[in-house]
Amino acid sequence: MGLRNEQLRWQLVRGLVRTLHLERLANRYSRTTVMAVFNLINGGLSIALVSFVALVTQEAFIFPSLGATAFILFYVPLAQPASPRNTLCGHLIGALAGLLSLYLFGLQHHPSAFVTGVDLARVGAASLSLGLTGCLMVLLRVAHPPAGATALIVSLGLMPDPAQLPILMAGVGLLLVHAFIMNRLAGIPYPVWSTRPTAPATTVSLP
Template sequence: MSDIVRGLFLRTRLPWLLEHHARIPVLALFSFVNGCISIGIMAALAVVTHSPFIFPSLGPTAFLFFYTPTAPSASPRNTVIGHAIGVTAGYFSLVVTGLTMAGPALAVGVTWPRVIAAALSLGLASGLMVLLKSPHPPAGATTLIISLGILTKPWQLLLLMAAVILLTIQAFVINRLAGIPYPLWNPPAEPADPSANKRKS
């Protein structure tokens, strides 16, 4: 019986499926199923707690988790640090422009201070992610969510980061169960470029 269970488990793992079936349909199904599961859990948590555990930039983060899980930008380190940078840059831009108590741009319109806040937040987030070697493109959306006034209260920003961490934990569990070597924290080391030594010599 244990051999049967083990055989069935192995046949549901992504490497086996890719080896025995067409690549694109398998990857599409994997992304579809796990995108539904991961975001569905976060949305259900938002309903139960009446808190913002779901927001737009979680979508592209989930896509990276399940389409390119071993890419550096999808690693837990880049994901958590990237979104934290986005949150910090977004809130800093609100403080600088005096918009911490202002309504969202979608409701009250875009003003010149809001233009400055949006530009400053994305510029800061982009520069800091590069500087700290933690690029995570969806964090660019996170910083605009804040600088445009959609989520601005400190407790909302803490929940936003909690949601990022919960989604990252889901990605780790799902990808590991699927047989993907998803990292625990740091992105996988990039293989050395043998041509670099040749160019130096």
């Protein structure tokens, strides 16, 4: 599986190199260097896109866990956690779990933990939000690791207003659109919604 992911990552980079007519650069430098520069540029562009929308609208489209999501979308694009289904559902679960935790511990109108510090109520909210997020992602089969950070962002009071939830999800959606375009340009069959499960490897019994 690791070799297959490595081959897909290289296919993604090589496809974009051909599209942009940069074959000479790809032939001159090592594969690792080309892939590292690709992630530097493409990761930066994806976050710049979302940040620019946040600048124009003055809304919180950008939040820390999007950085981890961007890395997954371009590093292992065909892995199940990178699919639009897992990405959208994971972040939604994380945000809702964070909001629920704030209300259960009476912190919905409190300043963030980075302003007031951490007390027992905040410890409870953070713990519940992360635990609940992990539990629901496993039960619903929509694992997306960066969603755990989204749960903490909300439960620590950085995005405590329920009205921010649609904006948060719009930021995730923008990132997914960019990932879809870039992957498809490179010839990677990035899914419209969900990645097809990989067939389990068959075992051969020796005589």
